[in-house]
Amino acid sequence: MLILWGRLNSHNVKKVAWLAEELGLPYERRDIGGKFGFTDAYLAMNPNRLIPTIEDGDVVLWESNAILRYLGSRYGGDAFWPADPATRAVGDKWMDWMFSFADAQRDAFINLVRRPEGERDRAAVAASAKVSGAMMARLEAALAKTGWLSGERFGLGDIPMGVYAHTFFTLPIDRPALPAVEDWYRRLTTRPGYAANVMIPLT
Numbered sequence: 001m002l003i004l005w006g007r008l009n010s011h012n013v014k015k016v017a018w019l020a021e022e023l024g025l026p027y028e029r030r031d032i033g034g035k036f037g038f039t040d041a042y043l044a045m046n047p048n049r050l051i052p053t054i055e056d057g058d059v060v061l062w063e064s065n066a067i068l069r070y071l072g073s074r075y076g077g078d079a080f081w082p083a084d085p086a087t088r089a090v091g092d093k094w095m096d097w098m099f100s101f102a103d104a105q106r107d108a109f110i111n112l113v114r115r116p117e118g119e120r121d122r123a124a125v126a127a128s129a130k131v132s133g134a135m136m137a138r139l140e141a142a143l144a145k146t147g148w149l150s151g152e153r154f155g156l157g158d159i160p161m162g163v164y165a166h167t168f169f170t171l172p173i174d175r176p177a178l179p180a181v182e183d184w185y186r187r188l189t190t191r192p193g194y195a196a197n198v199m200i201p202l203t
Contacts, residue, residue, distance in 0.1 A: 005054070010052070016054065018159060018162075054067050079155060082155075094149040105164060105171075106128065108173055109202075112125060133174070149184075154191075
């Protein structure tokens with residue numbers, strides 16, 4: 001059975017749990033990191049003191065997007081790992097673009113979710129919301145053309161930004177009008193794995 005190490009209030013852990021459910025993979029998630037700390041045994045698997053890490057038989061792997069690619073290619077078939085490299089690259093580029101968006105949204109998330117009211121930097125929140133909204137406009141242009149970040153159908157490329165989209169639409173920040181992104185997000189919310197692993201209270 002697949003073992004997923006990491007607490008579920010991590011964006012990067014949510015990605016992997018969601019994909020495991022999309023693939024119908026039986027898995028066990030074990031809390032670690034954050035308030036759960038790290039054990040020596042875990043750090044022997046992942047010396048970076050980060051989450052997630054997976055164990056899949058003899059395979060031990062860290063870095064969330066590497067894990068997504070591994071699971072998609074091993075278990076996902078053409079739906080999650082298209083044989084055509086050009087088709088696969090359509091979603092692949094958005095997987096890595098997500099890290100730029102995560103950097104843009106970080107100050108808003110940290111201040112509004114992880115810090116108590118009296119310690120929040122409202123200027124940092126406003127700046128983060130502005131940059132995040134501008135970046136989402138790029139997503140808007142792409143989704144207006146294809147409907148999914150992976151192309152004509154849902155796929156691996158939708159998962160990383162799908163996790164961050166929930167945070168974007170849940171945080172109490174100003175957002176521009178993004179009808180294509182909003183429609184894409186609405187369709188994601190109907191997927192059981194998304195509802196169970198991503199649409200949980202921000203903590």
